[in-house]
Amino acid sequence: MPLFSRAQTEKARLYLTLLMLAGIFFGLVFSPPFLSVGLIGLVVLGWLDPISGINPRWRENIGAAVRSPFFWAMTSLYLLLLAGFWQTEDWNYYVERLRIKVPLLALPLIWPGLPDLSGREGGWLRGGFVLFLAGVLAAVMVNYALHFEEINLLIGQGQAMPVPRNHIRFSLLVALATLLSVDAYRREVFGWGRLWWLLGGGLFIGQHFLAVRSGLAGAYGGIGVLILALSWGAGRWWPAVVALVGLTLLPVLAYVAVPSFRTKIQYARYELFHRNPAEDTGDYSDEGRLTSLRLGLRVWQDNPWLGIGPGNLRQEMDARYAVALPGAEGKRPHNQFISALAGSGLLGGLVTLGAFLVLGWSGIRQRAPVFLAVWTVFLLSCLVENTLENSAGVSMFCVFLLLLFENGKAKENL
Structure with a gap:
C-alpha cells in the first residue's frame, strides 16, 4: 500500500512546484545555487513520482507537448548546439555551453x-x-x-547602479515584473485591484532610475506590444494610440527629471561619438559591444554556411580580439543572433530566428497578451545581448515563457 494517496501526492507536487519556482525567482536575483536547486527540483517534480515511478501526468501529456511547435521552437535552440559537436576543438567551452543551456531541453x-x-x-x-x-x-x-553623488559619478564613468549581482539581468527582471503586474491585475490576485497598476507603474519608473538600456528597451517594447494586444482584443484603437504617444514622450520626461537616466544618456553619447576606439578596454563599453558585433559578423562571413562551431566561438573571438584590440579581453558577440551566425552559420541563424518567430506566433495563436509582451522583452534583449549564453538568461527565458504559456495552453484572451 503506497505511503501517500494520489490526491496527497499531487497536492504536495503543486506546493513543491510553487516552492521551486519561488526559489528560482530568488536565485535569479541573489543566488545561483538557489537557481540551480530550483531548476533541478522542477525536473524531479515534473518527471518522477513516488507512487508509480514516472509521473503519470507527464506520461499523459508528453505526447501532446512534443507535437507542439512551441516545444520544438524552444528545444531546437539546444539541439542546434548539440548538432555542432563535430566541429568542436575547445571542448571545455563546448561542455560549458551544454551545461548552461540544458534548461532549453530539460524544462520543455x-x-x-x-x-x-x-x-x-x-x-x-x-x-x-x-x-x-x-x-x-x-x-x-x-x-x-x-549615495546619490557617488552613484551618479559611477554611471557617468560607464558603471552601473549597484544592484544585486548583474545589473542587466536585474533590469530585465524588473521589466518582466512590470508586465506581470498587469497579469496580476487581470487575474484579480489577492483582490488588490488597481494596486497592481500602482506597483507596475512604480517598477516602470524605477527602471529609468536603474538606467540600464537593455532593460529599458525591453520594458518599453513589452509595454508597447501589451498595449496593442489589449486594444486588439477590445476592438478599440484610440486608447492604444494615446497610450503609445504617451509612451514615446516618457524618455524625454525621464531625461529631464531622472538624474541617473540623464547621466547614462550623456555617457552613451560620449561613447558613441567622442571616444577613441583605440582606447577601448575589456570593460563592457558601447565601443566594446560594437567591436564584438563587428568581429562576430566577420567570423560568420568567413564561415557562412555552418559557422566556426558553437564550441569554438570563444577561442575564435579571443584570437580576433588579439589582432583588432591587443590587450583587450575577448568578448562574445553582444547579439544572440550574431552569436548563432558566427557559431553555426546561416543554418544556425535561421534556426534561432525561426525559433523566436514560432514562439511569438504561438502566443498570437493562443491570444496571450502578457506572453507576447514577455516574449518581446526577450527578443529585444537578444538583439543587444547574448542572453542565452549564461545560466540566468537561459533560465529566465525558459521559466517565464513556459509559465505564461501554461503547458502549451495559454488561457488568457485578448
Missing part, C-alpha cells in the same frame, strides 16, 4: 508533468514575483538616495 520536456498553474496558485506566483521585485527595487532606490 518535463513541464507537461508539472501542475497546471493557470488558476489561483498561478496568480499567487505572479503576484509574489511582482512584490518581490518591487521590494528589492525599493531597497536599491533607498541605496541610490543615500
Whole structure:
C-alpha cells in the first residue's frame, strides 16, 4: 500500500512546484545555487513520482507537448548546439555551453508533468514575483538616495547602479515584473485591484532610475506590444494610440527629471561619438559591444554556411580580439543572433530566428497578451545581448515563457 494517496501526492507536487519556482525567482536575483536547486527540483517534480515511478501526468501529456511547435521552437535552440559537436576543438567551452543551456531541453520536456498553474496558485506566483521585485527595487532606490553623488559619478564613468549581482539581468527582471503586474491585475490576485497598476507603474519608473538600456528597451517594447494586444482584443484603437504617444514622450520626461537616466544618456553619447576606439578596454563599453558585433559578423562571413562551431566561438573571438584590440579581453558577440551566425552559420541563424518567430506566433495563436509582451522583452534583449549564453538568461527565458504559456495552453484572451 503506497505511503501517500494520489490526491496527497499531487497536492504536495503543486506546493513543491510553487516552492521551486519561488526559489528560482530568488536565485535569479541573489543566488545561483538557489537557481540551480530550483531548476533541478522542477525536473524531479515534473518527471518522477513516488507512487508509480514516472509521473503519470507527464506520461499523459508528453505526447501532446512534443507535437507542439512551441516545444520544438524552444528545444531546437539546444539541439542546434548539440548538432555542432563535430566541429568542436575547445571542448571545455563546448561542455560549458551544454551545461548552461540544458534548461532549453530539460524544462520543455518535463513541464507537461508539472501542475497546471493557470488558476489561483498561478496568480499567487505572479503576484509574489511582482512584490518581490518591487521590494528589492525599493531597497536599491533607498541605496541610490543615500549615495546619490557617488552613484551618479559611477554611471557617468560607464558603471552601473549597484544592484544585486548583474545589473542587466536585474533590469530585465524588473521589466518582466512590470508586465506581470498587469497579469496580476487581470487575474484579480489577492483582490488588490488597481494596486497592481500602482506597483507596475512604480517598477516602470524605477527602471529609468536603474538606467540600464537593455532593460529599458525591453520594458518599453513589452509595454508597447501589451498595449496593442489589449486594444486588439477590445476592438478599440484610440486608447492604444494615446497610450503609445504617451509612451514615446516618457524618455524625454525621464531625461529631464531622472538624474541617473540623464547621466547614462550623456555617457552613451560620449561613447558613441567622442571616444577613441583605440582606447577601448575589456570593460563592457558601447565601443566594446560594437567591436564584438563587428568581429562576430566577420567570423560568420568567413564561415557562412555552418559557422566556426558553437564550441569554438570563444577561442575564435579571443584570437580576433588579439589582432583588432591587443590587450583587450575577448568578448562574445553582444547579439544572440550574431552569436548563432558566427557559431553555426546561416543554418544556425535561421534556426534561432525561426525559433523566436514560432514562439511569438504561438502566443498570437493562443491570444496571450502578457506572453507576447514577455516574449518581446526577450527578443529585444537578444538583439543587444547574448542572453542565452549564461545560466540566468537561459533560465529566465525558459521559466517565464513556459509559465505564461501554461503547458502549451495559454488561457488568457485578448
